[in-house]
Amino acid sequence: MRDGPVPAPVAVVLKGYPRLSETFIARELLGLEERGLSLRLFSLRQPYDAKTHPVHARISAPVTYLPEYLHREPLRVLRAWARARRLPGYRAARAIWLRDLWRDRTRNRLRRWGQALVLAAEMPADVAWIYVHFLHTPGSVGRYAARLTGRPFSLSAHARDIWTSPAWEKAEKLADARWTVTCTEAAARHLDGLAPGRVTLLYHGLDLDTFPPPPAPVDDDRDGTDPTRPVRLLAVGRAVPKKGFDRLLRALAALPDDVRWTLTHIGGGAEARALKALAESLGLADRITWHGAQAQTAVIEAYRAADLFVLPCIVAGDGDRDGLPNVLMEAQSQGLACLSTDLSGIPELIVDGETGVLVPPDDVPALTAALAGLIADPATRRRLGAAGQARVRTRFDNRAELTRLAGLFHRDLAGVGGAG
Structure with missing residues (x-):
């Protein structure tokens, strides 16, 4: 906890809240509150997960849900427009939006403007700063609202938002933001090429209090030869193309029939049905358990029950890719050996052959x-698991990174008042 007066509140713009797949954001919000910041959350989407993680219950910041679809709340949008038109930054913000709309003539761009109007109109007067998670849609909403109200804003860039957004849009947002943080060296290099000197590397890290060391293993000699004791594989992540789970299924199908294994998958996602159908067609269905999205306590139990964690990340057809998947840090924190790919920021965590195993992305034979x-x-597996656990606990403890992030806010909020 930070002693002294609480600075003016920060509005945090999120794509959706709460989300099971974005525990790194929840841990960050809690960490900022614990370091003396007052937050107001604004979500572009309603929650769609039936469950939440324990960390969500510990976050005290109130949440406002912006209109997910403008036509469902027309009066709210019209009231916001009427109020926003009187703001000093309206003409400048509208000019930015129109220029963006000319280059991106989509409904999503219209929705971003409507959500920004509501955000600007409904933001409490004492809010002094706007902080946005994700460069793409949330970044636009936060940027427009910042210009409308005259507030400064900053960005946190992650993965899909970096690799699927056009260069012109990233460069202009980075130039307008007071500062931007991103969570891998690979992403920092890419963004620095668009806006030199304006991007800071800041790993999410892992909340090691939530992921304490596991009990000593009592059954760690499985080698795939005993039909009654198969090697237990685990994959955690949304069923989306960039996770490479279809490649995993094809790789498993290519193993000799006498290699004994089972696979547990945890995670929701639009591709779940297709993955199950693929597993059936490959003759793997009786070896795989599909659990869907799970709360964090269940995921930790799954890490501790597994023998090997597998996440074969790839670059999806639209350019989307992972940055540094938090599930890899979580699995390693439990002493679980990890197999992944040498993509994006993953080699920043896993040293091939020392703290895990990496193969080229999209290489099923490898x-x-x-x-x-x-x-x-x-x-x-035991050697890699122990080395991976040690690396996570010494290099990826999130407390130091959260203190750095909170320091950016405390530095810049000094003397900054609300607007609007």
């Missing part, structure tokens, strides 16, 4: 060979 080797070698 993934099959790595699976076969790790399934058959419990000693190597």
